[in-house]
Every structure is written in structure tokens, then in C-alpha cells.
Amino acid sequence: MSTLKKPILTQDLTSDIRNYLGSEFEHVAVHSIEVADCAAALVERFGGDREAAKQAGLLHDISVVVPNEEKILLAQQLGIDICEEERQVPMLSHQKLSRYMAKELFRIEDSSVLSAIECHTTLKRNPSKMDQLVFLADKIKWDQGGEPPYLTKLESALNHSLEEASLVYIDYLLSNDILVIHPWLAQARTALIQQRRS
Numbered sequence: 001m002s003t004l005k006k007p008i009l010t011q012d013l014t015s016d017i018r019n020y021l022g023s024e025f026e027h028v029a030v031h032s033i034e035v036a037d038c039a040a041a042l043v044e045r046f047g048g049d050r051e052a053a054k055q056a057g058l059l060h061d062i063s064v065v066v067p068n069e070e071k072i073l074l075a076q077q078l079g080i081d082i083c084e085e086e087r088q089v090p091m092l093s094h095q096k097l098s099r100y101m102a103k104e105l106f107r108i109e110d111s112s113v114l115s116a117i118e119c120h121t122t123l124k125r126n127p128s129k130m131d132q133l134v135f136l137a138d139k140i141k142w143d144q145g146g147e148p149p150y151l152t153k154l155e156s157a158l159n160h161s162l163e164e165a166s167l168v169y170i171d172y173l174l175s176n177d178i179l180v181i182h183p184w185l186a187q188a189r190t191a192l193i194q195q196r197r198s
């Protein structure tokens, strides 16, 4: 059972995260910095709090330090609600664990930052602008190497709205063989379609 290592906190969140992730997870630190920069660029375009977007991007995958096979047990011990789909695919719980770590270990208090971290993989019912900015930044700067197959479509949808762009990614996911459909993803899709109509 892993216990969560405490970070050394300075005034510089980027270096705190680099130090915390260490050489083992340097690729995640690099990805997180790219997501933070992309989220900040999306704030320039769509409005919002630049600093909040950066913090959420930097911390969104911080729970990578917890091995997938330990995530569910740890989440339960920490009192985090886990759904059946997360039990089936434990990686899906990493967004909730990252939120916990951002709040309890990195002392993030801004609820908009914590919310965006918590749903960066699946979005959720009635996602906020910040939720979508961070979700989309994570998809634009994906961590799989090469260019994401949905990128061109997503970027052209961004010329219309955040909602359209979020739906492009969700529909891409649903058209591929994903292992389970997280309930938050389905709820987000319904809400985004309604927002698009209104």
C-alpha cells in the first residue's frame, strides 16, 4: 500500500511538481507543463483565470505516483467516492486522486482549479468553462506521442465554441473501443448537447 509522499512547497509550483515527480515521472512533468501552457493560451482566447488554469494543468496528473493497482484501495482509504467503472478501469480514478493531492498536499484551495483537475479525463455534468479549458488542453497536448487523430477536427470546433470542441473529443472516444463509459462522460455529453441547442 503506498502512502502519499509530501511535497516540498516553495513559491514556484512548476519546480515543486518537477521535484515531486522526479526522474521516474519526468515525462508526466513535461506533459503537465505543456497542458498548463495550453490551458493558459486557451484562457487568452476564451477568458478566465490564467493562474487557475496553469495550476490545474500542472497538477492534473500528479496522482501518477500512485500505481494503478493501488489507486482504488487508496481512494477508498481517503474517503473518495469510487464508481463501478473506476473499479473496472482503475486508471479512470486518477483524476479524483489528483484532486485530493492538489488540495491536501499542494494546498490548492480554489474550487475551480480542484474541479477542473477532478474531471480532466471525463468532464462531468454541466462542466464549467475552466473544466473544459483544462480538459481540452489535456487532449490537445495528449501524452501518447505524435499528433492526436482528432486534433484538426477539435481545433476547427474551437473556432465555434468550447462546447463544440469538447463534444468532438467525447464523440471520438465513444466511436473507439473504450473499455467502459464513465458516467460523468455520458452526463457531460448530454449537458453539452443541450447547451449547444440553447
Ligand SMILES: [Fe+2]
Binding pocket: 060, 061, 094, 120, 121
Ligand atoms: Fe490525466
Ligand SMILES: [Fe+2]
Binding pocket: 031, 035, 060, 061, 138, 143
Ligand atoms: Fe494529462
